[in-house]
Amino acid sequence: MSRAAQIIADLERRGQGAFVEDFDEDQDRMVINMGPVHPSTHGVLRLLLELSGETVIKCLPLIGYLHTGMEKECEDQTWRAAIVIVTRMDYLAPFFNEQVYSSAVESLLGIEVPPRAKYIRTMMAELNRIASHLIWFGTQGLDMGAMSAMFYGFRERELLIDFFEMVTGLRMNHGYHIPGGVWEDLPEGWEQSVRSILKVLPDRFDDYEGLLSHNPIFLERTKGIGGMSKEDALALGVTGPIARASGIDWDLRRDMPYEAYGDLSFEVPVETAGDVYARYLVRMREMRESVKIVEQLVDGMPGGPFKVMDPKIMPPPRSELNSSMEAVIHHFKIVTQGYTVPPGETYVTTESPRGELGAYVVSEGGSSPYRMHMRDPSFVNMQSLSVMARGGLVADLIAIIASLDPIMGGVDR
Amino acid sequence: METKWVDAGAWPDLARSLTEDGWWLADLCGVDRLTLTRGEGGRFEIVAQFLHRKRRERATVHVAAAGDPPAIPSIVELWPSADFMEREAFDLMGIVFEGHPNLTRIMLPDDWEGHPLRKDYGVGKVPIEFIPQPFLQFDSPHQQPNSQEAGVAVDRLGQPEIEGGQAAGGLSHFGDTKIGASPEEDEDHS
Numbered sequence: 001m002s003r004a005a006q007i008i009a010d011l012e013r014r015g016q017g018a019f020v021e022d023f024d025e026d027q028d029r030m031v032i033n034m035g036p037v038h039p040s041t042h043g044v045l046r047l048l049l050e051l052s053g054e055t056v057i058k059c060l061p062l063i064g065y066l067h068t069g070m071e072k073e074c075e076d077q078t079w080r081a082a083i084v085i086v087t088r089m090d091y092l093a094p095f096f097n098e099q100v101y102s103s104a105v106e107s108l109l110g111i112e113v114p115p116r117a118k119y120i121r122t123m124m125a126e127l128n129r130i131a132s133h134l135i136w137f138g139t140q141g142l143d144m145g146a147m148s149a150m151f152y153g154f155r156e157r158e159l160l161i162d163f164f165e166m167v168t169g170l171r172m173n174h175g176y177h178i179p180g181g182v183w184e185d186l187p188e189g190w191e192q193s194v195r196s197i198l199k200v201l202p203d204r205f206d207d208y209e210g211l212l213s214h215n216p217i218f219l220e221r222t223k224g225i226g227g228m229s230k231e232d233a234l235a236l237g238v239t240g241p242i243a244r245a246s247g248i249d250w251d252l253r254r255d256m257p258y259e260a261y262g263d264l265s266f267e268v269p270v271e272t273a274g275d276v277y278a279r280y281l282v283r284m285r286e287m288r289e290s291v292k293i294v295e296q297l298v299d300g301m302p303g304g305p306f307k308v309m310d311p312k313i314m315p316p317p318r319s320e321l322n323s324s325m326e327a328v329i330h331h332f333k334i335v336t337q338g339y340t341v342p343p344g345e346t347y348v349t350t351e352s353p354r355g356e357l358g359a360y361v362v363s364e365g366g367s368s369p370y371r372m373h374m375r376d377p378s379f380v381n382m383q384s385l386s387v388m389a390r391g392g393l394v395a396d397l398i399a400i401i402a403s404l405d406p407i408m409g410g411v412d413r
Numbered sequence: 414m415e416t417k418w419v420d421a422g423a424w425p426d427l428a429r430s431l432t433e434d435g436w437w438l439a440d441l442c443g444v445d446r447l448t449l450t451r452g453e454g455g456r457f458e459i460v461a462q463f464l465h466r467k468r469r470e471r472a473t474v475h476v477a478a479a480g481d482p483p484a485i486p487s488i489v490e491l492w493p494s495a496d497f498m499e500r501e502a503f504d505l506m507g508i509v510f511e512g513h514p515n516l517t518r519i520m521l522p523d524d525w526e527g528h529p530l531r532k533d534y535g536v537g538k539v540p541i542e543f544i545p546q547p548f549l550q551f552d553s554p555h556q557q558p559n560s561q562e563a564g565v566a567v568d569r570l571g572q573p574e575i576e577g578g579q580a581a582g583g584l585s586h587f588g589d590t591k592i593g594a595s596p597e598e599d600e601d602h603s
Binding site for chain 1: 437438439440442444445448449460462466469471473492493494496497498501505518519520521522529530
């Protein structure tokens, strides 16, 4: 049994509440709850801690406070309407949820979206990755006592959110990527907006690094803290920037390309230290890489349709409804019943800002998903917290949670 | 992408041999095949996704869970990452993982009844999510229901108290989740 397996088995064997049996006044042991409502738990994460003084002996995450049964809800929606639910899972990276679900439905339908749709999707996803990492930057800084990081991170995120609103009409939970393409073409003036954002961001990243990368307090609190070995990361199923900070050189965008990633050139930052600082370095470099990716996408944005022109899947354009009876019939069918998807199952993955986001979708040939399961990276990564927190201080635990960047909407779904 | 269908008995050995072969467990979830074509095992199964990083391949393993409650050997010792995944499948689908160190509910409260992702667990059919509350005491005599006159225990609305005092839940339940389940009147965005 590996070390990680032992820690997990040990924790789970004791279970919730069983820690108290170990309570020993001589050893100065204490069992406390951290959360679910705590400013450093990034949502409603509850941690059961056994402490010896300030040292964390055991840490057991207790989740489910945000569970709303989204997977079950999807089974009652049409294939297209389920997007509205899916996008609310990982609410800081909604484009990735939509994209992975749409790809799964497309793979069941056996259709391929036009190149322009692929490029638009990839561009929005990469901008979303920057927006998501900016929130991480802000909260990581804030939790380490650097209040200004929070202000800066949210200021730059606002630029991106404004652009999302310009394109999709909504700041969050867009419902923009749908099976068969995207909901609407990019609006006029999009290129100018993206380019102005891309022009600003690298300078701002320099500012951020100037703030934190060499800040003695920040270094003291992140270097050598929350270490996780490569073996533990693999055994615990950890993916994304946390895995890459532990030396796992794996990125689905590069290694199993999807959408437009095959056409792009970019680097995958990898660190080997495995501590909180390594995760900081990986995410900061990822944001810069995302800027490069978006530049390439804007330069190479193809023309043509932004969705499949199959009227059985996509409603016909509004302009046709006045002149074509067939268009009206197609429109009516899609609006009232949705479309059916051939029986089958598929597992599609995306590299989300938090790791491997997978959608397992089963169809029985009906007009709604038979089973929709999301492998959310936050959910799987959460288990590594027990291993990373063991033996550190409570103050280190705050740094570790921030570096984990969990989204409780994705953890609990 | 290859797909395998195995019985519960063969699952730990298969998982071990896949692991030794370099496969990495990515995901594990439960499926209720109530109205789907079933494998040999029956209604319930788990679906595990594996990834081979060197070959850049994925593999899917379907493990049939027979019996009532459906049971499957746990692989937590082999893959600590399966801990939360198995607990989730137990909680939401009711599949028992034999040998799991702490098979308890992970998403839902510990006293929840039923397993919501099962196909015979309808959305909106179960409005009870309130733990029975003790009989409420009121300070003002005008608010206090007169239980002595009624001869039976009454709740604060003056209704005879249901055993366990469960009457408070679901009073305003009108099945909005079920209503929302009808086909969407989606607007045309084209």
